[in-house]
Amino acid sequence: MMDANARVIGEPGQWAAIVSGLGPAVCAELAERCRSLYTVTPGVVGQKSLPDHRVGHSRLLPRSALFEDVYQLIRDAGEALNRRYFELDLTDIVKPPQFLEYVEGRGHFHWHNDYGLERPLSKRKLTVSIQLSDGRDYEGGDFEVFGTPQPMPRAQGSIVVLPAFVHHKVTSVTSGVRCALVGWLAGPQLR
Known part of the structure; x- marks a missing residue:
């Protein structure tokens, strides 16, 4: 599934990316497969007091034969970049991945981190974000990491990995869909 011509960039301890790690046909097929799932309202801790903190469409990918290749892709990319940039003690995926669509005028996710509250002995430690849209097909929608001067790569098929405790956001989409x-x-759990 990974493109042999992809290149790896990053900042140790902050973020890493496989630029153009997946080809356009793979990205389109993954997006189409995910669109077959039911949409759920994306949430955040404290959603009632921050109703506009995260706005977009979300679909949860069940652990099933239909999406096992996605689970494997997340594991493979995350583990490879973790060995090179972060050296975190990882186990497995404990929360379903999400397919996210940020649409014009209604798509953003303000500053947050992903270090979860799921299980006392197994917290989310590494975030893996796979860019399925062509970055030229929308305006705004930049994936930004706190303390990093430039947005993350938006080339279609890019895979950005960062420790879940690092703050990041998606800026408002002003046209198109990300x-x-x-x-x-x-x-x-980190100590």
Whole structure:
């Protein structure tokens, strides 16, 4: 599934990316497969007090034969970049990945981190975001990492990985639609 011509960039401890890691046909097929799922309202901790903190469409990918290749892609990309840039103790995916669509005028996710509250012994430790849209097909919608001066790569098929405790956001989409797959690798609680 990964493109042999992809290149790896990053900032140790902050973020890493496989630029153009997936080809356009793979991205289109993944997006189409994900669109077959039911839409759920994306939420955040404290959603009632921050109703506009995260706005977009979300679909949860079940752990099933239809999406096992996506789970494997998230594991493979996350583990490869973790060995090179982060060296976190990881176990597996403990929360379903999400297919996200941020649409014109109604798509953004303000500053947040993903270090989850799911299980006492297995927290989300690594975020894996896969850019399915062609970055030229929408305006705004930049994926930004706190303390990094430039947005993350928006080339279609790019895979951005960062420790789940690093703050990041998606700026407002002003035209078009930004689609991404996001998954998390968990591990023992940080000390």
